[in-house]
Amino acid sequence: MPSKHELASLRTLNWMHLRDRHFILSEDDPGPEIYDYLVKHLGDLGHHPSIARLRVGRDNLMHLVAMGQGLTLVHEAAGAARFPGVIYRQIKDEILPFCAIWSSKNDNPALRRLLSLARTMSRSLLPSVLLCLGLPIYGFVG
Numbered sequence: 001m002p003s004k005h006e007l008a009s010l011r012t013l014n015w016m017h018l019r020d021r022h023f024i025l026s027e028d029d030p031g032p033e034i035y036d037y038l039v040k041h042l043g044d045l046g047h048h049p050s051i052a053r054l055r056v057g058r059d060n061l062m063h064l065v066a067m068g069q070g071l072t073l074v075h076e077a078a079g080a081a082r083f084p085g086v087i088y089r090q091i092k093d094e095i096l097p098f099c100a101i102w103s104s105k106n107d108n109p110a111l112r113r114l115l116s117l118a119r120t121m122s123r124s125l126l127p128s129v130l131l132c133l134g135l136p137i138y139g140f141v142g
């Protein structure tokens with residue numbers, strides 16, 4: 001969000017804070033998935049969220065956010081990229097889903113470290129995700 005946005009003083013946000021806000025997204029990936037995600041969380045009977053899809057890349061999109069053209073969603077790793085006039089705020093208790101595909105023939109050391117990290121993180125997150133879904137928790141083998 002723009003650093004001077006009225007919600008900037010809050011450390012975390014919830015979906016009600018964002019209900020009547022205007023969002024801007026790239027038409028490029030992951031824009032379409034984020035569009036669906038926003039509609040799922042902000043849409044309601046008789047209420048459709050205000051979302052503009054633009055033909056811009058991530059850097060230009062973030063500059064438009066800084067100019068006050070709208071808010072956008074990014075994953076936590078994208079928050080490492082700093083843009084003048086843009087601040088990042090977490091949506092409380094929200095985890096943006098993602099997936100990855102790799103070839104078993106790819107023996108890249110960086111890939112092995114990434115997969116190891118993903119396994120470790122999934123083990124620590126899985127019980128809380130299952131609890132949120134109301135599912136029984138059994139032993140997890142990764």
